Amino acid sequence: MKKNIKLLALIALGLAACEPEFDREVSDSGFYSAGDADFSNYVAVGNSLTAGYADNALYVQGQRNSYPNMMAEQFAHAGGGTFTQPLVDDNFGGLLLNGTQIADTRMILEFDADGNPSPVNLDETPTTEITNTLEGPFNNMGVPGAKIFHLAAEGYGNVAGVGSTANPYFVRFASSAGTSVIADAAAQNPTFFTLWIGNNDILAFATSGGVGEDQAGNINPATYGSNDITDPNVFASVYNSLLTALTANGAKGAVANIPDVTSIPYFTTVPYAPIPMDQATADQVNQGYAEYNQALSLFVFLGAIDQEEAQRRTINFQASTNNPAVIEDEDLTPLQNPLTGEDIPNLRQTTAEDLIVLTASSFIGTTVGGDPTKVNGVSVPLGDQWVLTPEEQELVANAQTQFNATIKGLADQYGLAFVDARAMLTQVAETGIPYDGGMLTSTYATGKAFSLDGVHPTAKGYAMIANAFIEAINQTYNSTIPIVNPGTYPDVFVK
């Protein structure tokens, strides 16, 4: 009898093991091909986009949904190895330096009692202490905030330099205080790499409303301010040195170019004419600008400005739901009162050509010190940091054009797969990109492509980017890596 029971148990085990097999299993080696590439040691180099940054923070779930991690999971079907990431300690986002918070928690959508949503910072205390350094190496070498020259900068991970020459995100996982991002990446002897860098070299200028300088002609990045535009020659030479380092052992790879800043919701959400006003208020406000407006005709008469500029500078509010805001524009002709020598303010109202930054939405219309006559964007002009003017946009576009020419040229020269991220994000902004559950657009929050910071993609958006990389790689290296399904990744998070 005992024997029989044993036999029965054995049979039961046998039956449980008889699982159905497909003629061709996707998990079989050979189902997908690596083509001419070797994905066994993939290293991703870049900035916040590569790190999986979203909702204005780096948090674990965002990192797991970084496009390099999605790609590595698909590479695993064709010989890809393990892919390690310097995961932060929580899903709150935010950083601590010696216990002091130095970066905000992630943004999340909160609904008020009336069911109206608004983005807020998650009400948690960050737990990621950057001085708790991690043991690498890490396949994901994406460092939020990094510009191109930062990747080659030694000491970028030195905790002593946080706030000036170092980056708190790199401090966490740099192999030593003196190393650089590219040195740590190259030391892993990647067989395959992706490089997506350069966004911050224009974006920092743009998101700051153009408060920085265009450093074209200055080839010493050490002298750059954090919101400056990088010199195109610096860009080209560093980009070349990065590719030289990454391809030193014959690694193949993929690079992506830099999207237009105008394709992200950070610049397209707040309308140029956001101010509602009734006739009585308009009359009152216009009264306040009457003297300034009169002075403009005087300066035309004096020949200091032409009629066109006077027109542009004239402040006029109307009874309307969409009045343009009053801004200070450094690119207007500087004027002095010929009698007193006093500076005349460089004021004008916004036009359709101006891009008001997302963060202005919670600033325009607020009062200064509770004084109802001092309304930001109306009686108090918006400062430079709130608006990217056409002149500033041109500086950005010029630099971007040159950077992108460099990226494409070097991609061809090194025989790398090339992702036209610019064209893709333009399509997102203009028509949207379809996925199996709808359309990814650049509309803030509801468009599902961009996270609540208005700059970084959602996981759905990152999935779309991963697919663009995979398709470019398959085409260049004759591989057959499967794509991911954006519909299965989250987008905007609700509290």
Next chain:
Amino acid sequence: MIRKTYISAIVVLMTTFAYAGGYRVALQGQKQLGMGHTGVAVINSAEAVFFNPGGLSFMDKKVTLSAGVSPTFSHIHFQNSEYGWSTKSDNPVATPFNVYAAVKLNDWMSAGIGVYTPYGSGVEYPDNWEGSHLVNNIELSAIYIKPVVSFKITDKLSIGGGPILAIGSVNFNRNIDRSTTNASGERANVTIDDSGVVAWGYSLGLAFRPIEDLTLGFTYKSEMKMKAEDGKADFRNVPSTAPGVYDGVTFDATLPLPAELAVGASYTINEKWLVAFDYNRVYWDAYESLNVYFSNGTESHNPRNYKNSSVYRFGLQYMASERFTIRGGYYFDESPVQAGYFAPETPRNDSNNFTGGLTFQVSERFAIDAAFLFVHFDEVDASYDHYQENGQNVPFGGTYKNNAFIPSIGVSYGF
């Protein structure tokens, strides 16, 4: 007395069980399972309570009892080459059971009772797998209690029937969509759970013996609707646009147990050989949609659109000796699932089924019955196209390959 205790223990213990797509589980008797689960026209044990109550009064013995259990080892393998998905189910071992008793009251009248589990499903995928918006895991079960009475009208014709009481339970978990998580990254999901759902139906049967060696049979079982009312709906990790919406939610839902028609014939070739054929028609078109109505006002509509399906059964019995009877069988089971409605909670395509069995007569009264069923599904490319997101259909599909191994063991007693 001892036997009684045993039987009730079996009833209590084996309330979880499963298998078979659609959710019909054709495992209602060890002797008949060995013969391809034919039996509408095979009258040789208490299993006839299930197979054809009309035939009970043709039975020679005064009292017959049989009981058995069929541990079901089922597997689902899914893959999708576009995205590189590959998932295997981890289905729990299900244990459908059957207990029958029949008594010959007099020459022209017999009575019987059966307790068995003709419907059930136990499918368990890894949590948050690629199809988790359709199902993470499901456990459906229905226990039938069926008292029957049979009358011999003439020596050639016998009829029977009786009411059926079905007691059902459901536990079904799935994610609320393909991507929503809470702030910690945990997927939003809902579990609906209800048990003790009761439905009534009836069965009718007829057996006809035009000549001594030929039996013809006919049975009909009515449709029953399992209506879950105020079942528990447990929402987890759902981000809330208003407080309290997902607290203490209940649900209503209806699952049809379809009507079934069976006709069959058996022929005694000689003292040793018996051959049987059955044809089953299952009226699955009753299963149009699985609609779940939640008390918070949300509704979940899941079109199923099943079609009526047929099963063709063939069985052979060979009495090797006084002690041993050997059986074999085959049946072809048509899937009720139509193209575009292939949902992973019941991923069923047409199946070829192979059975074998034997009876060992321990004593004149007591026998051990054993049977084995292997369910083979061909590999199939299929999808479920009626899941909606933002008002548009989002197909979920790939390649499925399933199988099931079901050993079955029972005892019978008669005098």
